[in-house]
Amino acid sequence: MPGPLSHIRVLDLSRVLAGPWCTQNLADLGAEVIKIEKPGTGDDTRAWGPPYAKDAEGRDTSESAYYLAANRGKKSVTIDIAQAEGQRLVRLLARGCDVLVENFKVGALTKYGLDYHDISRENRCLVYCSISGFGQDGPYAARAGYDAMIQGMGGLMSVTGEPDDRAGGGPQKAGVAVADLFTGMYATTAILAALTHRERTGYGQHIDLSLLDCQVAMLANQNMNYLVSGAPPERRGNAHPNIVPYQSFATADGHVMLAIGNDSQFRRFCELADCIALAEDIRFISNRSRVEHRETLIALLAPILSKRNTQAWIALLDPAGVPCGPINRLDEVFDNPQVRHRGMQIAMPHPTAGSVPQVANPMRFSLTPCDYNRAPPLLGQDTDAVLRENLGKTDAEIASLRQQGVI
Numbered sequence: 001m002p003g004p005l006s007h008i009r010v011l012d013l014s015r016v017l018a019g020p021w022c023t024q025n026l027a028d029l030g031a032e033v034i035k036i037e038k039p040g041t042g043d044d045t046r047a048w049g050p051p052y053a054k055d056a057e058g059r060d061t062s063e064s065a066y067y068l069a070a071n072r073g074k075k076s077v078t079i080d081i082a083q084a085e086g087q088r089l090v091r092l093l094a095r096g097c098d099v100l101v102e103n104f105k106v107g108a109l110t111k112y113g114l115d116y117h118d119i120s121r122e123n124r125c126l127v128y129c130s131i132s133g134f135g136q137d138g139p140y141a142a143r144a145g146y147d148a149m150i151q152g153m154g155g156l157m158s159v160t161g162e163p164d165d166r167a168g169g170g171p172q173k174a175g176v177a178v179a180d181l182f183t184g185m186y187a188t189t190a191i192l193a194a195l196t197h198r199e200r201t202g203y204g205q206h207i208d209l210s211l212l213d214c215q216v217a218m219l220a221n222q223n224m225n226y227l228v229s230g231a232p233p234e235r236r237g238n239a240h241p242n243i244v245p246y247q248s249f250a251t252a253d254g255h256v257m258l259a260i261g262n263d264s265q266f267r268r269f270c271e272l273a274d275c276i277a278l279a280e281d282i283r284f285i286s287n288r289s290r291v292e293h294r295e296t297l298i299a300l301l302a303p304i305l306s307k308r309n310t311q312a313w314i315a316l317l318d319p320a321g322v323p324c325g326p327i328n329r330l331d332e333v334f335d336n337p338q339v340r341h342r343g344m345q346i347a348m349p350h351p352t353a354g355s356v357p358q359v360a361n362p363m364r365f366s367l368t369p370c371d372y373n374r375a376p377p378l379l380g381q382d383t384d385a386v387l388r389e390n391l392g393k394t395d396a397e398i399a400s401l402r403q404q405g406v407i
Contacts, residue, residue: 003030027073
């Protein structure tokens with residue numbers, strides 16, 4: 001069956017990660033996504049390499065791995081929006097779209113007549129999603145926002161990394177651009193909600209999403225730990241602030257992640273690890289007491305866990321329902337039998353690389369599965385087709401636009 005969003009057309013004026021992550025989600029769900037890019041250069045991430053996809057002879061193509069990560073399923077149309085005719089083309093395309101996503105600096109599209117106020121006058125049904133570092137209003141609205149600085153400002157780095165007094169201590173950012181990714185996911189949800197509202201009322205609306213807001217919101221239980229106690233949470237490395245033992249431990253040949261979530265699991269662990277006295281110790285008999293005596297318990301558990309190798313611990317604990325697992329490198333992740341069974345790595349035909357790897361969308365539908373019918377496009381790959389099919393431009397008109405540098 002067609003994807004659940006196969007009736008939706010999206011105009012994508014975003015680049016880099018937060019916006020493209022959102023629009024790739026929409027494309028996976030069946031939406032037609034038209035990505036507008038700057039002629040000659042396109043999305044910034046096209047140049048963010050190496051690594052680049054390889055062709056059949058093993059040579060680098062022009063397609064960076066970063067760009068390939070967030071642009072599957074889209075059509076690439078190159079239009080210079082600094083030119084009046086380019087602005088007119090984008091407005092014409094927006095008339096026939098259900099959704100527009102943009103992540104320009106606040107107010108930057110106003111001078112082109114492409115802001116929500118101007119676009120919505122020509123299409124009142126349009127859901128217009130603006131993504132920015134700090135939102136459309138407030139004292140920081142005019143500032144540019146980038147993932148790493150947002151992780152710092154939004155509190156994530158204050159709870160990520162080892163404590164200052166330990167080796168390697170200090171604030172750390174996450175290994176991927178989570179502020180961008182959080183925002184892209186929130187944008188996807190918000191757009192779907194606005195489309196549902198439009199179905200009932202006939203009206204589109206403006207969605208204002210900021211990286212900072214999303215980063216703050218995603219601190220979840222750490223936010224509440226602070227708001228309830230008044231004490232800002234500390235960095236605890238791989239340990240959990242509210243559950244003990246719930247962290248990584250060194251084993252005889254590497255590390256194991258122990259994720260004990262309740263008292264019965266802790267008792268089963270102690271039985272299997274031959275340390276049942278710990279489960280009966282008044283200091284460790286409940287999670288609350290284990291949190292209060294965290295340092296003492298961890299110091300007792302560390303030498304016990306170091307006596308066996310990682311796989312031996314997993315083989316012992318997992319069948320008994322004690323949550324644990326290895327800390328895998330990505331080569332091990334994609335070779336994991338569960339990941340392979342779930343088909344998380346896919347390949348898509350590509351015009352210059354022959355085939356490019358992709359990571360499947362984790363959303364699974366019983367009737368309308370995600371559709372992977374277009375690899376991330378080459379720059380301007382679909383310009384002529386979209387102008388011809390969506391706007392009725394003739395070959396002569398398209399040639400004239402290209403000669404003028406509009407496309």
